[in-house]
Amino acid sequence: LVEFAMNLPMDLKIRGSQLKYLMKQTARNLLPENIIYRNKVGFVVPVKEWFALELGEYLSATLLQSGLVERGLFNRDFIENLIAKHRTGVGDYSHQLWPLFNLALWYQYWIEGRELR
Secondary structure, three states: OHHHHHOOOHHHHEEOOEEOHHHHHHHOOOOOHHHHOOOOOOOOOOHHHHHHOOOHHHHHHHHHOOHHHHOOOOOHHHHHHHHHHHHOOOOOOHHHHHHHHHHHHHHHHHHOOOOOO
């Protein structure tokens, strides 16, 4: 399918300033016009809910047992407090926790050479 789409002539992909021309024409009889021609919207990942529920323990273990804490690059007390506030619903700290979580996982895999759990 990807190969087919890549080989389509450009005038079927873009017509004037309209992007995704062929796809929109194909969907014309299937979807309302306001859906076909709406502005782009992002895909929201439910990080807030994940960290408050099913990924909460994994988040805590990953951050608090990270080599970044051991090396003093992460402030354990601050992170522990942030996680506790997030998990108890005091506030939404997912925007702070998500990059820390990813950095800790990256560090674990690429710097320490440990497999991700």
